[in-house]
Structure formats: structure tokens, C-alpha cells
Amino acid sequence: MLSFLARRLVAAAATLAAATVVVFVVLEVMPGDPALLMLGTEARPDTLAALREQMGLDRPAPVRYLAWVSGLLTGDLGRSMTYGVPVAELVADRLAITVPLAGLAILASTALALPLGLYAASRRGRPGDFGVMAFSQLGVAVPNFWLGILLVLVFSIGLGWLPAGGFPGWQAGIGPALAALVLPAVSLALTEAAILARVARSAVLETLGEDYVRTARAKGLSNRAVLWGHVLRNALIPIVTLVGLQFAFLMAGTVVIENVFYLPGLGRLLFQAITQRDLIVVKDVTILLAAMVVLVSFAVDLLYAVIDPRPKAGS
Amino acid sequence: MRKLGLLAVAMVAAGTATGFAGAAHAQQRDTLALGLGLEPPHLDPTAGAAAAIDEVTYRNVFEGLTRIDEKGSVQPGLAESWEVSPDGLTYTFRLRDGVTFHDGTTFDSADVKFAYDRARGPDSVNAQKGYFAAIDTIETPDPRTVVVRLSRPDGLFLFNMGSGDASIVAPESAAGNGQNPVGTGPFRFGRWVPGDRVVLTANPDYREPGLPHLREVTFRFIADPAAQLNAVRSGDLDAFPIFGATESVALLEGDPQFQVVAGTTEGETILAFNHSRPPFDDVRVRRAIAHAIDRQEVVDGAMFGYGTPIGSHFAPHREGYVDLTGTYPPDLDAAKALLREAGVPDGFKTTIKLPPPPYARRSGEIIAAQLARVGIEAELIPVEWAQWLEQVFRGGNDFDMTIVAHVEPLDLDIYNRPDYYFNYHGDRYAEVMAELERTVDPAARNELYGQAQRILAEDAASGFLFQLPKVGVRRAGIEGMWDNAPVPANDMTEVRWTE
Numbered sequence: 001m002l003s004f005l006a007r008r009l010v011a012a013a014a015t016l017a018a019a020t021v022v023v024f025v026v027l028e029v030m031p032g033d034p035a036l037l038m039l040g041t042e043a044r045p046d047t048l049a050a051l052r053e054q055m056g057l058d059r060p061a062p063v064r065y066l067a068w069v070s071g072l073l074t075g076d077l078g079r080s081m082t083y084g085v086p087v088a089e090l091v092a093d094r095l096a097i098t099v100p101l102a103g104l105a106i107l108a109s110t111a112l113a114l115p116l117g118l119y120a121a122s123r124r125g126r127p128g129d130f131g132v133m134a135f136s137q138l139g140v141a142v143p144n145f146w147l148g149i150l151l152v153l154v155f156s157i158g159l160g161w162l163p164a165g166g167f168p169g170w171q172a173g174i175g176p177a178l179a180a181l182v183l184p185a186v187s188l189a190l191t192e193a194a195i196l197a198r199v200a201r202s203a204v205l206e207t208l209g210e211d212y213v214r215t216a217r218a219k220g221l222s223n224r225a226v227l228w229g230h231v232l233r234n235a236l237i238p239i240v241t242l243v244g245l246q247f248a249f250l251m252a253g254t255v256v257i258e259n260v261f262y263l264p265g266l267g268r269l270l271f272q273a274i275t276q277r278d279l280i281v282v283k284d285v286t287i288l289l290a291a292m293v294v295l296v297s298f299a300v301d302l303l304y305a306v307i308d309p310r311p312k313a314g315s
Numbered sequence: 316m317r318k319l320g321l322l323a324v325a326m327v328a329a330g331t332a333t334g335f336a337g338a339a340h341a342q343q344r345d346t347l348a349l350g351l352g353l354e355p356p357h358l359d360p361t362a363g364a365a366a367a368i369d370e371v372t373y374r375n376v377f378e379g380l381t382r383i384d385e386k387g388s389v390q391p392g393l394a395e396s397w398e399v400s401p402d403g404l405t406y407t408f409r410l411r412d413g414v415t416f417h418d419g420t421t422f423d424s425a426d427v428k429f430a431y432d433r434a435r436g437p438d439s440v441n442a443q444k445g446y447f448a449a450i451d452t453i454e455t456p457d458p459r460t461v462v463v464r465l466s467r468p469d470g471l472f473l474f475n476m477g478s479g480d481a482s483i484v485a486p487e488s489a490a491g492n493g494q495n496p497v498g499t500g501p502f503r504f505g506r507w508v509p510g511d512r513v514v515l516t517a518n519p520d521y522r523e524p525g526l527p528h529l530r531e532v533t534f535r536f537i538a539d540p541a542a543q544l545n546a547v548r549s550g551d552l553d554a555f556p557i558f559g560a561t562e563s564v565a566l567l568e569g570d571p572q573f574q575v576v577a578g579t580t581e582g583e584t585i586l587a588f589n590h591s592r593p594p595f596d597d598v599r600v601r602r603a604i605a606h607a608i609d610r611q612e613v614v615d616g617a618m619f620g621y622g623t624p625i626g627s628h629f630a631p632h633r634e635g636y637v638d639l640t641g642t643y644p645p646d647l648d649a650a651k652a653l654l655r656e657a658g659v660p661d662g663f664k665t666t667i668k669l670p671p672p673p674y675a676r677r678s679g680e681i682i683a684a685q686l687a688r689v690g691i692e693a694e695l696i697p698v699e700w701a702q703w704l705e706q707v708f709r710g711g712n713d714f715d716m717t718i719v720a721h722v723e724p725l726d727l728d729i730y731n732r733p734d735y736y737f738n739y740h741g742d743r744y745a746e747v748m749a750e751l752e753r754t755v756d757p758a759a760r761n762e763l764y765g766q767a768q769r770i771l772a773e774d775a776a777s778g779f780l781f782q783l784p785k786v787g788v789r790r791a792g793i794e795g796m797w798d799n800a801p802v803p804a805n806d807m808t809e810v811r812w813t814e
Binding site: 040041082160163166168264276 | 357365442443493508538550551671701723
């Protein structure tokens, strides 16, 4: 188990190190001068030079790479070129929206998808199964941003129950803040739930064919006890894998929904930073996202061990 | 299904809370929420070109010696009056008395000298450093007098000193203005929720009694046009001065709750040619393109009918404007004849680089179709601003044609700059520009503006398309907002609710 963990950690670190190089090189090659973008068409050459020096762009690339990576290692993310504030502050503000949003979406999607998947599997081939599968097909087909616009039309413009978008900040109180996240979270959750419900259904179906399920049934256990007690646990591996992937995807993938609901989340920060050529923010956020994906898959690996405690081959 | 039921209950509960908040907002009516398409990178108008900085801070937070009003005229700002010497070289400004910065420090002539010296100094990161280039010396004989001597006459000096770039900042606070702007205006900086909003609150010590009318102004940043529409319709916003969802304006026009306002801007939208690349160095080809373009069709198709066609590089609402839209009227036969004369009877292949704004992308599609009628096959290349600046605007000159709105006011001189991206040059034009620089008298200046416009039009120096409109929406009952945008600004000083 320990050596399994160690190997996983080394792989994670190597992935991140490679990511820093890729991100840095890509941004070096990308056209666009941040200083020119900041000062616009009327800028004079001496003004541009002054600003480039202020931004530290006049140093050679290897020096900037090393400065950046050593900053990352010591927890210093640097200062945003456009906003002029520490990147750590910017990112923390944005995470305070994106993490709860992604979390709510995953929670809602799992809460919806698991029972639906189990239900469909237990009614295989019957009308209930078809109903769930039809819902899931629809959910996969409907793009989340379109669903978001639809929800705004109904709940904000039509009924006036929820804000059409924006985020008042957690300091405005938990009620208004959560209210701002409800529609975006539901838009995200329904699509994810549709996918998850299908995976849950097929995972459960596969497990239902196993010998130990027949044994359990033979022991006289009720259908429900077999499903929740024996089948679900063994069907969890593909489900947990998918939930992990979905969470990692949502951290960066909320950008479209953040645009629809004009939420100042991490995805929009990254998007703005790219168009503004705020290179340091782009680099930091990309690495942060990479780190989160690595972390999530690491956590999923650990969960495998918890779900299925039998020792791994070769450990 | 029980889960769905629970979700609906949660949504209703959360909705009731915000519903009450909305009602309270409606009763007070001394606050206003405005939408902007882009968020300012920071709030220091003297250190960046982003229009969004001025759209939040101009006159609200920061003021200059002069100020530009809604019509684009120069008005007294922090200077209550001024005198210009007959040779146009010495400007003596008399400053207002009793003005303080928001941090309590007093405003006097030393602040003016500091602000101007900072803007023209070697470490300056002012996006319009050129505005200060003519300044030779700045003297402060007493706290309420500033004497600025120029090394050459500058007909636009008073106008330029009214721009956000020439805002008066104090030595005590200048360095922090990006995050915590400290000015002399009717509103103080309240708070900034990055990515979401900037809140300004009324300055109780503002020198004009009774102003501003509003207690609080919130600027919210919404880039997506569909989201802009939703925010206005749901009542989250009271106004969107530069509304991105032009295609949905008709929806709001019929609704008595809203006013739709179509104003003007300083943005001449042009199809710019790279004069250093054949065949655009040939005036016959440029004239052929001018004949091939149907401006009204572009305005109708790309701008939903908003925007005034222009025949030269000059804003129709300004004094001195000459209507030259008839110089090369839409005429496919004339265009084909000119192309034959130029030795390209079958047209040619070329490209148009299009920056991100919808006006550029949509106009590009229509113009490409119009050019195709005379055999010119224009490939459309969408680019980001960063790429546009590097490939089109700066030295690289890696373009054939591009569509862009030139928003600087009275910017005829760009056709006379040797290294400007069009690479245009005209001897007669250069003479007119030199004369203009020496001329201070308004009537004589207007005459010269007319000459310059004619030369550009006849030479088909660019494909002149339309004056960029400012289409805004606001709730009924809001009074005092600008319809036009002579400078990027949302001056909220005299804005109020009438109902």
C-alpha cells in the first residue's frame, strides 16, 4: 500500500513539473504583448518600455521561468499584470465561487443520478428503465448553457425568484450567495447527472450478473438489501471514477456557465487573463487546475483502495 | 423524483429572500446599477488605455482641469476659468477654491503640476503621453494658479486635458489609485468585488451643493450579450449604457418599462487598407472598393440599423463635418471599370483581419459579400485583440485589410503619421495637418477639417463605413444620463430617478 502511494506521489509530481514547462513554453510562443494591450494604440515606445520593465518582461525567458517556478514552490504566485494585486488573492476570491459551485453541482448530480441509475437497472427493460434512459438521453443532448438561459427565463425574468446572475459575495450573507449559485449549479448538475445515471445503470447491471449476487438472493435477501448492500458497493468503482473526472472537469469547465450567469469564477478569470495576456495569472491558474486534476485522481486512487480493500497485485 | 421536489423547495426558499431584497431596492430609488461589458483592469485612468477605466471613474471619481460634456464640448472642470495667450503658447488656469480629495487632502496648483509631470515623465505609463508632449514648463505662482507653457501650439490641448488620462491625482494617493482611487469627484470609491462589480458612494464633501443625486452607483461587469439582456430584463440592472445585445433591442423598445437610446460615439468604423501592399497602393483599386461597398447595407445588416454612414474620417455630430458619403456611391459597374483600369479586371484574392467586437465581425461578413460582387475574394480572419495589436497595428504590418472603429476624438492626424499602420501618405494632406496644428481659431480649424475630410474621401484612404453608435438601454424614470459618448464615460453626477 505504501509503495503504491509513493509511486502515485512521484507520478503526480512529475506530471506537474512537466505541466509547468508546457504552460510556460506555450505562453512564450503565444502572440501578443501584454504592455501593448494595456496601453493601447496611442502608446509611445518609451511608455511601453517603462511598463514592460515594471512587469518584469524585459528579463530573458529562462530567468523568468526559474523565478516563476521557485515562486510556486515557496507559495508565492506573483502579482497580476493587469489587476496589480497578488495572484493568490485573485485566485482565492474566484475559488470561493467555483469550488462551492462545482461542489453543489456534483452533490446534486450524484444525489439525482445514483437512485435513478439503480432504479433503472432494477427495472431493466421495463417502462421505468425506459423513462430514466429517455431523461438521461435528453440531459446529455441539452447543452448546459442553453438550460441555464432557459432557467433564467423561467425563474428570474418570469417568476422573479432568483437573480439572473452575478455573485454578491459571501460577505453579503449565505442566503443571497447560495441563491446566486442555485441556477448555475442546477444547469451544470442536470447534464452531469444524465451521464452519471447511465454509467451507474450499466455498472449496476454488470454487477447484478455476478455469482455473489445470486448467492445473496439465494440466501433470501430482499431486492432492496441486495441492491444497496451488495451491488452498489461493487458497482462504485466506475461511478467514483466518473464523479472524480466530473469534479475535475467542473473546476475549469464551469467557464461557459460562469459567462451565462456572469459569475466571477476561476474559469472566467482564466478566460479574461488569456485575452488580456495577463501571463502570470494564466500560468498560475493553469498549474492550479493541473494540480487539482492530479489531486482528484490521486484521491480517486485512494478511494479505490477503500472501496475494494483487497491488496493490489505487485504491492 | 423526491429529490427534484426538494430541489424545487430549496429554489423557492432562496428566491423569496432575494425577492424581498429587490422590493426594498425599488422603494429607495437613490441607488443605480449600471452594466458594463468589460471589467476595468484597474481604476487608474492615468495608467491604462482600457475604456472601462474611464467608464467607471470619469468625472465620477477623477476630474481634470477641463472636462468634456455630453456634446463633446470643453467645460470648466477643476479650473474654473482659463486664458490662452494670442500666440497659443501660454495657458493660465484659475483653479476652483475649496476642493478636497476624497482622503481629505486639499487640492491646489501643486497637485496639477505633480499630475502633469508624472504623466510626461520618464517613468510614465500614461497611455496618452502624447497629450503632454507639447508642454514645456509648468509654473505655480500661487495655490490657485497654474501657468502651462507649450513649445508649440496645440489646438487640442484644452480638449485633451479634459480626458481621463489627464485626471488630476494627488502625490499622497497616486500610487494606490489602481486599487483604491482617490480623486476629487462627486463619488468616492466604495468597494470592488473583482469580476463582478465596483461600487461608488456619494461624496458628502462634494463642492456643488445638492450633487450628486444618487447615494450609490454600482457598476456590474457582464460580457455575454444574452446575459446582459437577462440582467436588464430581470431588474438586476437599471441601465446598460453600451448594450451588447443589439439584436434584442427591438424586444425592449416595445416595453414601456425601458428606454432605448441610440447615441453617437467618436468611433469612425473603417475598412482600413495596408497602403504599403499592392494592390492597395493603387488609388483606383481603393476607389473600386469604395464603389463596391454599400454602407447602408452594412449598417442594416451588421448594426441592426443603428449607426450613421460616413464618407470620411470625421464624426457627423461634430462641427466642421462635411457629408462626403456621396463621393463614391455604390456602383458595381464603376467599381469593375476601375479594377479593369488598374489591371485587375477579374478582381483578386485578399484577406480582412477582424478583431473581436461584434461590429467588426459582422461588418466583415457583409463587406466580404459585397466585394465578391466585383470579383474581390476576401478571406475573413478573426483575431484576438492581442494578435490584432501585434500583427496589424504594430510594425509587423501583417495584414491586407482590417475593420476597426477609431475611437479617439478628432484623430484626423493618424493619416499623417509616418509609422501608422495604414502606411498612408499624402503631401497635400500633410500640409493641411501642419496648418491645423498652427491654427487655434475654431472657424479656421473647421475649414481645415473640411479640407482634410475631402482629401481622405477622394483618395479613398480607407473604406469609410459608419460612425459607431452607442445603443443603450435604461429603465424608464432615469434622468440625466449621457446619450452620446464623446469620451468613454458614465458621468453620474446629475443622474436621478424621476419616479
